[in-house]
Amino acid sequence: MLLRLPALLSWGLRCGSAAAPQRLVLKRKFSGGMEEEAKRKAGYMAVDNHVQNNQALGIGSGSTIVYAVNRIAKRVRDENLKIVCVPTSFQARQLILQHQLTLSDLDRHPELDVAIDGADEVDSDLNLIKGGGGCLTQEKIVAGCAKEFIVVADYRKDSKSLGEKWKRGVPIEVIPMAYVPVTKAIAAKFGGAAELRMAANKAGPVVTDNGNFILDWKFNNISDWKNVNVSIKMIPGVVETGLFIDMAERVYFGLEDGSVCFRDRHSH
The missing domain is CATH 3.30.70.260 (ACT domain)
Structure with a gap:
């Protein structure tokens, strides 16, 4: 039961739900490292909710994915999971190897169970801008090979429309x-x-x-x-x-108050 408890608690809240009123009170707790804490919690929750035994995973690129891979590696050790990881970039490949996870590629695993990646901006329809780190083509190929494309981000990436917060194009x-x-x-x-x-x-x-x-x-x-x-x-x-249109199934947002919410495609 102890192993299952974190998974039971990990589902979080749909974006815009009841955790919001406490945000101002709890914001100070994460001052200085607020964004990193938000990334970490979103990455952990995505892994806990979507990664299972005997899966082929697509591993994205960027700072948020570092936390997701940390969580994958811990679960592989703790739960003896059998998974293989397909990277979207040289950075992702190095992360997989550093954590002693099983490295694969699309030649051997052209169909992935889940791909987890970050985003530079997410609009209200779950359209994404990606590629701030330069890995957009491989990221899109890997996401397109996955049955489920899951995105992790912090609260700064959530916009009503693309371009609202991401100004780099x-x-x-x-x-x-x-x-x-x-x-x-x-x-x-x-x-x-x-x-x-x-x-x-x-x-x-x-x-x-x-x-x-x-x-x-x-x-x-x-x-x-x-x-x-x-x-x-x-x-x-x-x-x-770097336009990822109608690709993401769910986006997890780490919030300023330390909670995580998610938004599903076509659920709003």
């Missing part, structure tokens, strides 16, 4: 020789401005794990994301966009 992975034509085509078709992402600690552009460049498209007044996503992908030279 939609990441778009492009073939290097095409980045100028793609930049011009996006601006001509949809407005805004697409800029080549430059590296912080080296001269020149960011290069993805696939050897491509990334454009960050800062958009204006877009609402029909499904058609915009398809149209951008049809531009020659575009590899993938």
Whole structure:
């Protein structure tokens, strides 16, 4: 019974439910590390609710996923779970190996039970912007191979509409020789401005794990994301966009008060 108790307590509350009134009182408890605590709790709850024995898991990228992988590794040790992990990036691969989890790939496991990943922004319909860390193509491939795509985030990523809080634009992975034509085509078709992402600690552009460049498209007044996503992908030279439309089944948000809420697709 003791092993089962955390799982019974882990379901949390639907977003917007009764925990909110205590938020102001409890906020001080997490000052300084509030965001990290929110990420940790969201990551732990997602793992506790969706990871089971004999699964093939997709492991996403980014800071929130570090906590999820910590939790997976602990449960593998404590419960002797038999799982394999497919990474979405070099970072995710290293996390899997550091925690001595079983590393696999889509050649051996093309059908995944669950993929767990973070997001840069989540709108009210569970559409996502991803790719702030540059791994959008592999993240989308892995998510697309999963029966269930689960997202973990902190309260800062929750928006009514995309672009409300995330101001760095939609990441778009492009073939290097095409980045100028793609930049011009996006601006001509949809407005805004697409800029080549430059590296912080080296001269020149960011290069993805696939050897491509990334454009960050800062958009204006877009609402029909499904058609915009398809149209951008049809531009020659575009590899993938950071728009994850109708893909997430559930998003867990770690809140400022230390609680976690979740929102399901089409449940609102």
